[in-house]
Amino acid sequence: MVCVYTIPEKFSWVANIIIRFIYIRFHSVRQHVNPLSQFFQLPLSLPSKNVLFRKSQYPIHLDIGSAKGEFLIELAKKCPDWNFVGLEIREPLVSLCEKKRKKLELNNLKFLFCNVNVSLDEWLLDLDYGQLKRVSIQFPDPWFKRKHFKRRVLKTNLLHSIAKAMSKDGEIFIQSDILKLFESMTHTIDESGFFNGKDLGDLRFIDKNPYNVKTDREIFSLKKNLPIYRAMYIRNSLLVVDQVNL
């Protein structure tokens, strides 16, 4: 179903809250959502790490596009001295993951609803410098067509936000079963200059998930014998200079 609405500027906050309520109340989990729609462009203030975690000083692993959350649930069980955050744009999935997490009493894991391209930057500013140690972006996009390029999650701005919060030696792990999408991600990361990988040549490409836990999509792709393209990047010491409008 396609829903088109135009709301006068001064009512947009109220309207967005009403739309959000209707969306949460009546929508089942949709296959894809358009991150560029007005609804998903509204910035959300995500809870600070001190609110999310009892041991808020632990290193953080962010999984972008956490979907059903099984990957992080398994990792959180295996690594009690890390904090894990799953970020997902489909809110019903986040509620589902939070239910599973609470049942398992995993206090080092939280799932948050947001469009990472809109709301992650502010949340990262609240972290201690260097606390963000790992980011995984796994099979992130259903947007294969060129005309949908703008909907893809890994954009230069997002990468800058991650690079700003991450100290030297932090990791970004990416994987996809679509070569064009994978190449688009490696291109964005290589271009940024903040992560080493380019100079490692083929060594940056790895043949299995380095965290020894597979994601849902990874299991699906392996069962279907699809090729999986993976790469690990390490944060270098290049400083991120914020662009200031003079």
Ligand SMILES: C[S@@+](CC[C@H](N)C(=O)[O-])C[C@H]1O[C@@H](n2cnc3c(N)ncnc32)[C@H](O)[C@@H]1O
């Ligand atoms: C194909 S699924 C892969 C899920 C999981 N990482 C896996 O490997 O099984 C991609 C997920 O990313 C989420 N996603 C896409 N764009 C996003 C965005 N801008 N912010 C947050 N989540 C996003 C989608 O809703 C979807 O659940």
